[in-house]
Amino acid sequence: xxxxxxxxxxxxxxxxxxxxxxxxxxxxxxxxxxxxxxxxxxxxxxxxxxxxxxxxxxxxxxxxxxxxxxxxxxxxxxxxxxxxxxxxxxxxxxxxxxxxxxxxxxxxxxxxxxxxxxxxxxxxxxxxxxxxxxxxxxxxxxxxxxxxxxxxxxxxxxxxxxxxxxxxxxxxxxxxxxxxxxxxxxx
Numbered sequence: 421x422x423x424x425x426x427x428x429x430x431x432x433x434x435x436x437x438x439x440x441x442x443x444x445x446x447x448x449x450x451x452x453x454x455x456x457x458x459x460x461x462x463x464x465x466x467x468x469x470x471x472x473x474x475x476x477x478x479x480x481x482x483x484x485x486x487x488x489x490x491x492x493x494x495x496x497x498x499x500x501x502x503x504x505x506x507x508x509x510x511x512x513x514x515x516x517x518x519x520x521x522x523x524x525x526x527x528x529x530x531x532x533x534x535x536x537x538x539x540x541x542x543x544x545x546x547x548x549x550x551x552x553x554x555x556x557x558x559x560x561x562x563x564x565x566x567x568x569x570x571x572x573x574x575x576x577x578x579x580x581x582x583x584x585x586x587x588x589x590x591x592x593x594x595x596x597x598x599x600x601x602x603x604x605x606x607x
């Protein structure tokens with residue numbers, strides 16, 4: 421099941437990812453994400469390969485489980501579009517919390533850090549955390565988040581409550597590469 425952003429992202433795979441000393445830890449954790457019981461939070465600079473890893477994991481999982489992939493700014497735009505219409509914010513939040521097993525949130529922190537965005541993201545993370553605490557899910561539900569901010573910076577820019585929730589749900593990895601692969605050969 422493909423969702424929103426994933427329709428526009430070229431098919432990426434772990435095999436096509438160029439591993440180096442800066443991204444090896446993130447690569448290994450992204451592959452391990454497929455078989456472990458924790459979510460994953462990958463931070464790194466623009467163009468460092470975070471979305472490639474998230475998309476590679478999504479492409480493996482989407483055939484086996486109900487998975488959704490969306491950029492956070494796009495998710496927030498989808499919710500804003502419900503204002504004044506017949507749709508509801510709750511329906512969209514439910515779609516990304518109750519109605520999926522694997523959620524991929526790309527570019528977390530790229531949105532304007534407004535009270536609205538912080539509240540919506542906190543709600544999604546809180547619901548996801550409660551979902552993981554429910555024994556009937558048996559750790560089948562997982563969250564994969566990418567961000568240009570590490571958790572400390574995310575706490576400063578957005579909210580320490582969001583960063584704390586992410587820490588409770590996900591293991592972390594950072595791509596310390598300064599090179600923008602989008603401006604180089606295909607990553």
